[in-house]
Amino acid sequence: METVDVKHLQELLDSFANKDVYIHLETTNGSYASHFQEGFFNAGAFIRNVIIRYELGKVTGESPHRIGLKLPSGWIYAQGITHYTVDEHHRLLMAGLGPDGKLAVALEISETPFTY
Amino acid sequence: MLQKERHVLVVFPHPDDESFGSAGTIAQYIEMGVPVTYACLTLGEMGRNLGNPPFANRETLPQIRKQELLDACDAMGLTDLRMMGLRDKTIEFEDPEKLVKMMTDLMDELHPSLVISFHPTLAVHPDHNATGVAVIEAMSRMPEANRPVLYTKAFDNDTLNQLGEPHVVHHTPDVADKKIAALRAHASQTVWMLPDMEKRWAANDKDALDWLYNEAFYIHDFT
Ligand SMILES: [Zn+2]
Numbered sequence: 001m002e003t004v005d006v007k008h009l010q011e012l013l014d015s016f017a018n019k020d021v022y023i024h025l026e027t028t029n030g031s032y033a034s035h036f037q038e039g040f041f042n043a044g045a046f047i048r049n050v051i052i053r054y055e056l057g058k059v060t061g062e063s064p065h066r067i068g069l070k071l072p073s074g075w076i077y078a079q080g081i082t083h084y085t086v087d088e089h090h091r092l093l094m095a096g097l098g099p100d101g102k103l104a105v106a107l108e109i110s111e112t113p114f115t116y
Numbered sequence: 117m118l119q120k121e122r123h124v125l126v127v128f129p130h131p132d133d134e135s136f137g138s139a140g141t142i143a144q145y146i147e148m149g150v151p152v153t154y155a156c157l158t159l160g161e162m163g164r165n166l167g168n169p170p171f172a173n174r175e176t177l178p179q180i181r182k183q184e185l186l187d188a189c190d191a192m193g194l195t196d197l198r199m200m201g202l203r204d205k206t207i208e209f210e211d212p213e214k215l216v217k218m219m220t221d222l223m224d225e226l227h228p229s230l231v232i233s234f235h236p237t238l239a240v241h242p243d244h245n246a247t248g249v250a251v252i253e254a255m256s257r258m259p260e261a262n263r264p265v266l267y268t269k270a271f272d273n274d275t276l277n278q279l280g281e282p283h284v285v286h287h288t289p290d291v292a293d294k295k296i297a298a299l300r301a302h303a304s305q306t307v308w309m310l311p312d313m314e315k316r317w318a319a320n321d322k323d324a325l326d327w328l329y330n331e332a333f334y335i336h337d338f339t
Binding site for chain 1: 146162165166167168170173174175176178203205240241242243272275296308
């Protein structure tokens with residue numbers, strides 16, 4: 001993955017618009033957060049291989065960026081995105097990596113299903 | 117010195133669980149000629165360490181961790197690795213009977229005399245606890261006469277308070293090189309902590325050497 005090039009990422013988001021696409025969306029503090037820091041309020045969310053269709057996708061802000069997808073009757077967004085790549089399966093993989101190299105958020109868009 | 121076992125079955129959910137808590141024990145059993153099977157439930161697909169700049173992404177991490185797992189097993193001398201195909205961070209949400217059957221099938225096939233897994237409530241990560249729950253449920257359904265001994269790993273901050281001192285501590289300094297090699301094999305998980313650990317080992321830091329040389333377990337009471 002490379003650090004976000006806003007213009008290029010915007011083109012990629014546009015290229016998946018108005019198509020049925022598989023989504024992976026994840027936010028995480030890690031499963032050990034409240035083990036290493038007593039009282040830490042650990043929260044996160046995860047969806048994978050849910051099919052959606054968005055009519056407008058945008059990357060905004062300075063890094064870490066925000067990504068928003070406008071659906072016919074709803075929304076998906078992720079904040080904290082720093083890196084992206086298009087892999088050999090033509091999937092758009094976006095992630096927010098902290099300075100420590102740990103993933104905090106991921107948003108991925110694919111025309112084919114992700115593995116299990 | 118470990119007791120001779122007929123067969124040891126190790127069940128953990130993540131690649132690296134075996135190396136952190138039991139690599140010395142596994143390597144010692146293998147050196148003694150005891151067959152050891154490791155059932156690793158997931159490939160750690162949801163691991164957070166991708167590096168910055170990243171060496172992996174969410175979709176390539178499982179293949180990287182699979183290779184690390186194979187290399188760690190080589191380092192320990194373990195040849196019977198079973199990758200069970202579940203997904204990281206989902207064990208507690210699986211159908212409990214599916215998990216129990218997975219464990220029962222392993223016991224029926226291998227007839228282990230000793231099983232090593234996680235404690236069902238004091239193993240910190242939800243996958244760890246859920247693995248312990250499934251192993252215990254499968255074993256509790258076995259006739260008592262056929263039931264192997266179960267050692268569990270527990271490392272919740274409240275472990276000592278709830279369980280007291282570990283029931284079994286294996287001293288494994290003679291295979292420390294294998295344990296270190298297994299930890300190194302899991303580079304995606306250990307590259308941030310090993311250099312510091314290696315310094316402390318070199319400086320004869322007592323806590324660090326204790327951690328390397330001693331592996332603690334609780335014996336599960338099925339009564
Ligand atoms: Zn684990």
